[in-house]
Amino acid sequence: MLEFGLKFISGLNWVRHREHSFAIIYFHRVLREPNLFCPDDWTLDSFDRLLTFLNKHFNVIPISTALKLQSQGCLPPRTLCLSFDDGYLDNYTEALPVLERLRVKASFFIATDGTEKGYLWGDELAHTIKKTSKLTLMFKKRKYALSNDKEKASSYLSLTNSIKFMTNQERDESLKFITSQLGKISIPRLMMNKQQLLALSEGGHDVGAHTATHSILGCQSNQVAEQEINSSIDYLNKLLNKKIELFAYPNGHFPSDFNQEHEAMLIRAGLSVGLSTNDGGVRIQTRKTCIPRFMPHRKEINQFCLSILKIAGE
Ligand SMILES: [Zn+2]
Structure with missing residues (x-):
């Protein structure tokens, strides 16, 4: 058929x-x-x-x-x-x-x-969010919940959706701000x-x-x-x-x-x-x-x- x-x-x-x-x-x-x-x-x-x-x-x-x-x-x-x-x-x-x-x-x-x-900016964001022990993130006047894996994933997806449309400079500054808030971690090779x-x-x-x-x-x-x-x-x-x-x-x-x-x-x-x-x-x-x-x-x-x-x- x-x-x-x-x-x-x-x-x-x-x-x-x-x-x-x-x-x-x-x-x-x-x-x-x-x-x-x-x-x-x-x-x-x-x-x-x-x-x-x-x-x-x-x-x-x-x-x-x-x-x-x-x-x-x-x-x-x-x-x-x-x-x-x-x-x-x-x-x-x-x-x-x-x-x-x-x-x-x-x-x-x-x-x-x-x-x-070994990784791209989105992976740095994902790993930073996965590993953080912080329960929330304030970013551009919005509050992102991070208290469990589901909340972390949904915060990551909505952050990615806004950051990906920025200029490279604005994107890199945003990432720097977020890692300074949530704690910098090392990221394994993903690529x-x-x-x-x-x-x-x-x-x-x-x-x-x-x-x-x-x-x-x-x-x-x-x-x-x-x-x-x-x-x-x-x-x-x-x-x-x-x-x-x-x-x-x-x-x-x-x-x-x-x-x-x-x-x-x-x-x-x-x-x-x-x-x-x-x-x-x-x-x-x-x-x-x-x-x-x-x-x-x-x-x-x-x-x-x-x-x-x-x-x-x-
Ligand atoms: Zn692509």
Whole structure:
């Protein structure tokens, strides 16, 4: 029944557009256990089940390969790309073994300050809140409750949601203030290291940039935005000893999180591919510095497979 539905929608897309479009889904972390601080992330069990199922019904290839095949007019129907944002270590320890078992390659987008430091600003915030013995935090005239794990997680999520839209400077000052209130702690390495990124790239996966400090470009001055883009690209070019081809915009919604000025910055940096988080499929005429991607949802899995093709054909 599912196969029939997939063939039908794929045929319909072909009739409408006279081309096979493809879809890209994105993940962040893949966790051993559910974590209140990361409610949108997948646990290893459900990730494994999802991917095993998708791999049966889709042609799963990295983004760079799909773009090449599409430009040559030989993209197979039902092409699906998997992408992972930020560069978390669990991508390597948890997700990669699943990808290897299924023999599929994916695309990883790295916020390169995390590679150097071992964590990103959001992780510092999460760990500071998790470890504090303080019961409340006053921040920008708002009181955040911290008396148990549930309160801590919900305070963390609402703080993150406000801090991520600040300028880098305001964000760093806010973080400094919060750690001074709650107590500074040391944070374990949470991101992949240089050798692991090199191994991904040499193993045939795409490695692309995702800014240096995971900064939402639309919230920064043009000068800071361009620095964020260029330094992450330069870092990866040097590390991987090749010119990287892909970039994913943090938060990624066009035109609020990035705009055409940032797309021009990518071109100036020598890249022609930028990934957003706006829903949609990738067609030949899609503007390649603003390629849509969407999150896998947790609907019934057959329905999800059908909606991948529906979204891809929109
Ligand atoms: Zn990200």
